[in-house]
Amino acid sequence: MIVVPSKYRFLFILQLSALVIAFSAFVCTAAGPCPETKAVRGNKQLLLYAKNPSTWKIVKTGAGGKMIYNESTGAFTVKASGLFPRTEYALVRYADAPPGVEILGRGISDDHGRLNLSGVWRNWTRKFWLVLGEDVVSRSGKAGSLRAWRPDKYLFEEKPVGLDCLSLNPENRK
16 A cells, blocks of 8 residues: 655645556557547548649649548548649549559539539548549549559649548648
């Protein structure tokens, strides 16, 4: 039994509480997420940007878009602007296996370079790009491959899916 003088009891309890909280966080992390910290199953967003292929930095005055998706239902929508007018685009998932991609959807931008896509998809991992439709060849179903690489004409995700969007979203940076 630990005997703590009364004048230090509050500090002892505070330190012990901090130790218990730290240990429980370690146990939950090591064993997977704690039941009370499961991910919210609502909509998530992924921002898409024009990037400079030499530096991979976002082109501040370039085209951009936003993908809203729901992992549990698979439903997604993409709204992009600043694209080439009346041009076919394809939303693809790239999983680090060049030149292979999976095609989530295709669409044609309007007279003002705006594009709206929607559909259903189930694999919300890796990288999502909006590429020129003519640069993607379908093999079978939704599998395809890039037959051209023109990154100065594409939109890229701000980060691979699975990382915290809040810290990378310019709308949340002040």
